[in-house]
Amino acid sequence: MYKKKIVPGVVKTVLGVILAGISWMVASVLVPKIKKSILTPYHYGEDGFWIWLILTVIFAAIGVFLLVLGIMELVRTSQYNQKVVQSGSYIKKTHEKNGFVVFFSNIGKKIAKFFVGIGKGIADLVKTFIHGDWKTKISYFVMGFGNITRGQILRGILFLLFEIVFIVYMVLPRGGAYWLSMLPSLGKVAPNPHGAYNEVLDQWVATPGDQSFRILLYGVLTIFFIIAFVYTWYVNIKQNKIAEEILKSGKPLKSGKDDLKSLVDDQFHKTLLALPTLGILIFTVMPIIFMILVAFTNYSSINDGMNNGLFHWVGFENFKTMFSWDVGGVNYSATFGEILLWTLIWAVFATFTNYFLGILVAMAINKKGIHLKKVWRTILIMTIAIPQFISLLYISKMFSLNGLINGFLIDLGIITPDKAIDFLGGNNPVLARIMVIIINIWIGIPYLMLIATGILMNIPADLYESAKIDGASGWKQFSKITLPYMLFITGPYLLTSFTGNMNNFNVIYLLTGGGPTNPAASGAAGNVGYTDLLITWLFKITQTGTAQDGSQYYLASVIGILVFIVVGVISLVVYSVLPSVKNEEDFQ
Amino acid sequence: MSTKEYTVSEKRHMGMKAASRISNTVIHIILVIISVIWLIPFVCIVIQSFRTEPTSMSRYLLNHPSIQYSWGFGNYINLWKSDFPRWYLNTFIIALVVAVVQTVIVLCMSYTLSRFRFKLRKPLMQFMLILGMFPGMLAMIILYQVLKDIGLAGANAIPGLILVYCASSGMGYYVSKGFFDTIPKSLDEAARVDGATRAQVLFKIILPLAKPIVIYTVLTAFMGPWGDFVFAKYVSGVTPSAYNVAVGLQSWLATDTMTNNYYTMFCAGGVVVAIPVVILFMCLQRYYVEGVTGGAVKG
Structure with missing residues (x-):
């Protein structure tokens, strides 16, 4: 028998205390403000308070929940461990660590390792310079010199070329x-x-001036390039050292031909990865770094740094704007809070309604005695095949003020033409929100049905049979066998689909365009609507703008960074508690 | 007929049978309802594409005397005369090129990450996981500016779109890596012992076994550009000749009024876009299902 670790319990308790503490602090700021806003009507930001209050209460509830859970776990673990010790037959063993602890200790270790590595590298460089021969010494300044003089022409030329460039x-x-x-x-x-x-010319000449956009872009690229150069330089010296040692021991060096050959053999992974990683570096990493930096500037379509004005660094100013109650009469804090809340609600509903209904549909189709299984499946799969923008745009038109649904309702005499319902626009935010969730079910079920069908077929049939013999009802079988099995296998999928739904741009934008407009947030950039997710808000900010501010790209960047933080935290927490995230080698 | 004595267990068995018959009937009814709900938009879109009178309000269910309605191929003829063929060709070219390049890149990436053990492997995968948490929407603003700077936005949006789609496709390696993980490593090792190079192992042994995932990758890569809306809209800007079908058709709907035919033309366009994609999808459905259920869940 093993002892149980107390770490998970401690982590949960500490996390609970932290969350509850933060909520308490936020609440202590909020409550006086709310009192004030009740006493003095028309005080800026009064609409926003309740949203933050709800978020705070939710956080506090989660905190207390974790706290209770942690303490219970601690008690249970200590009781269990006492029993184990008392039984006198326990074995000491290094346990699997809790995901949280591993994650953070790994980060710490990695950072430490990184600096130690750099230190070692520098020491190595100095040593090599002192002890190396003249060829190696010259290679410190003329890259590839040692390689060329020692007969590794190809490598040498590549090094030299890189230095010249x-x-x-x-x-x-x-x-x-x-x-x-x-x-x-x-x-x-x-x-x-x-x-x-x-x-001199007697005419007006456009002055190009400095271009902030290019400066930021090429500045970042130059830093990339310098890092690459330093690394290559280091490799160059290391190779000289190795070549020197090999020659000393009397063995022949690898020729250029050998190098080329190894690119399809031992070093094949480098050949395969070169192009994809280069593409990701330039078209994914670079833009993301750029946009993170933009959050600390005032880059907008007015100060676009290309044709119009310069932009410059503003530090944390934009983050302050996003979290302040009142900037020029706009309460960004409340707007952000409201949209974040809806984004989370949307993600929860969109993920779990699809998940459970998808499983149910899959089970219904797979049930014994159901005819035409293939037909049902094909009809559902067709929704995946048809490009989403067609179905989404069409459905949005179907539910519009003069669309199909209203036409039917009018013809059937349920409503009169002047009382047509604007399902997705209108002035009924709740209706629009419910509608997007329902329509999303229509979009998502077929996909879940496919996944669930594959997994359901893998559940060992004898599990059900023995359950039947034991007299378990259909519901019991579902809740005790099917669901746990599904949840275990699809845990990671649920997480990715949750974060995917948080960023589900297409469904929201093509259906409602974020509308109906939210009058409370009318001052904020981006024409905020009730069904806007953070991601559609971000997009709308880049698309719309006032004459005086233009499209405020910097605010969009701030939102992007915040979305990243939210998604990252959720993923981290869920990953560390998921049972099915095991060592990937287990699959192989 | 003689009355037969049933044992208790037989009675219970019959009771269960009856119950399951009832429940099966109920499930059948539910499935029919589900199918109808799922098919309604598609049936409607096809029917509406043959309407020749304007406006999106339709009263075909009940014969409404106040509306004059007529049928015909007018929308499809208008479609042919409009910018639509150009959009279609644009999208088709993009889809074709992306299908080839993206497949190669994704397979390279996923095969390497599944089979090779090198120092940067884990960090690379973690890094891409973190990258994936950034909203891709963010990168669009700058990518658009860069494309504009090198002259690949606006009228030249098609090569620009191809470039961006292909360059960032390495991120989507999860599904096929999951598939490669299921091919036993002992196959590689046996071939290596026999003296095959890594490249030979890939081309002669693994790829033939990975046919389903190759087809899955081609299929998804080909279908992606047909539905891409935001980035294509961003890059093509106000140049209709550089639109893809999604942007073009959306621009029609956005200007739909009670008097023009854009709504019904949109329906016709949607049908024309959907038909080849759906046919292709239905033919290769088996591979798609295999990819989704095999790779996606594990990913």
């Missing part, structure tokens, strides 16, 4: 050095599309 890029007039030097200020002379008067 790097140096040329850095010293060009508008090259790396220029971009780097401009990065702290993001440009000094604003571009002027109308131009300045040039007396």
Whole structure:
């Protein structure tokens, strides 16, 4: 018998205390404000308070729940451990650690390892320089020199070429050095599309000026490039050291031909990964880094840093805007809170309604004695085949004010033409929200049905048979066998579909466009509506803008970062408690 | 007929049978209702595409005397005369190129991450997991500016879209990696012992076994561009000749009024777009199901 670790219980307790504490602090700020806003009507931000209050209460509830859970677990574990010790037959064993602890201790370890590695690398470089021969020493300045003189022509030429390209890029007039030097200020002379008067030419000449956008973009790229160069330089020296040692021991070096050969053999993974990772680096990583940086600037369509004005660093100003009660009469804090709340509600409903209804439909189709199984399945699968934008746009038209559904209702005499229901727009936020959830069920069930069918078939049939012999009812079988099995297998899928739903742009944008408009948030950028998710809000901010502010890209970036944080925290918490996230090697 | 004595267990058995017959009937009815609900939009869209009078309000269920309605192929003829063939061709080209390139990239990525054990493997996978948590919408603003800068936005949106779709496709490796994980490693090792290079192992042994996932990847890669709306809209801007079908058809619906024919033309366009995709999908359905149930869940 093993002892149980107390770590999970401790983690839950501590997390619960932290959550409850944060909620308490937020509440202590909120309550006086609410009192004040009740006493003084028309006080800015009064609409927003209740949303934050709800969020706070939810957080507090989760905190208390975790606290109770943690303490109960602690008690249970200690009782169990006492029993184990008393029984006198326990074995000491290193247990599997709790996901949380592993995660954080791993991060700590990795950071430490990183710095130790750098330190070791530098020490290594110095040692190699002192002890190496003259070929190696020259390679510190002329990359690839050692390789060429030792007969590894191909490697040497590649190293040398890289160095030349790097140096040329850095010293060009508008090259790396220029971009780097401009990065702290993001440009000094604003571009002027109308131009300045040039007396020599006697005409107006457009002045390009500095372009903040390019400075930020190429500045980031230059930093990438420098890191790549330093790494290559380090590899170059290391290779010299290795080559020296190999020659000393009297063995032959690898030729260029061997190098090429190893690219389809030992080093095949490098060949395969080169292109995909390069693509991801340039078209995914770089834009994300850029946009994270944008959150700390005032980049907008007015200050676009290309044709119009410069933009510059503003520090945490935009985050302050997003969390403040009153910026120029706009309560971003309340707007954000409201949209976040709806995003979470939407994600929960969209995920779980689809999940359970999908399983039910799959079970119904798979049940013994049901005819035409293939037909039912094919009809549902067709929804996956038809491009989503067609079905979504069509459904949005079906439910619109002068759409099919209203037409039927009028013809059947249920409503009069002047009382047509605007299901998705209108001034009924609750109806619109319910409608998008229902329509999302229509979209999502076929997919879940497919997944569930595959898994249901894998549940061992004898489980059900023995349950039947024991007299278990249909519901018992479902809740004790089917559901736990499904939840275990599809745990990770549920998580990804939850986060996917939080960012489910298409369904919301194509159905309602975020509407109906939320009058309480009319001052905020992006024409906020009641069904807007954070992601559609982000998009709408980039699309709409006022004459004076333009499209406030910086606010969109702030929202993007916040979405990342929310999704990241949820994923981290769920991953650490999921039973089915095991070592991936187990599958193989 | 002689009355027969039933034992208790037989009676119970019969009772259960009757119960299951009732429940099966109920389930059949529910399935019929579900099928109707799922089919209604598609049936309606096909019917509406043959209407020739404008406005989206329809009263075909009950014969309403106040509305003059007529049927015909007018919408399909208008479709042919409009920008639609251009949009269709655009989308088709994008889908074709993306299907090829994306498949190659995804297979490279997933095969490597499934089979090779190298130092950066775990960090790479974790890094991509974290990257995936950033809303992709964010990258759009800058990607658009960059594409505009190198002249691949607006009128030249098609190559720009292809570039972006292909370049970022490495992120979608999960499903096929899950599939590769199920192919026993002992196959590779046996071939390696016999002197095959890594590349030979991939092309001669693994790929033939991975046919379902290859088809799944091609299918999803081909279907993706038909539905992409936001980014395509962003990149093509106000140049109708560079729209894909999604952006084009949406632009019709957005300008739909009581007097123009855009709504019914949208329906006709939707039918024309859906038919080839649905046929392709139905032919390759088996592989799709295999991919979804095999790889997606494990991923």
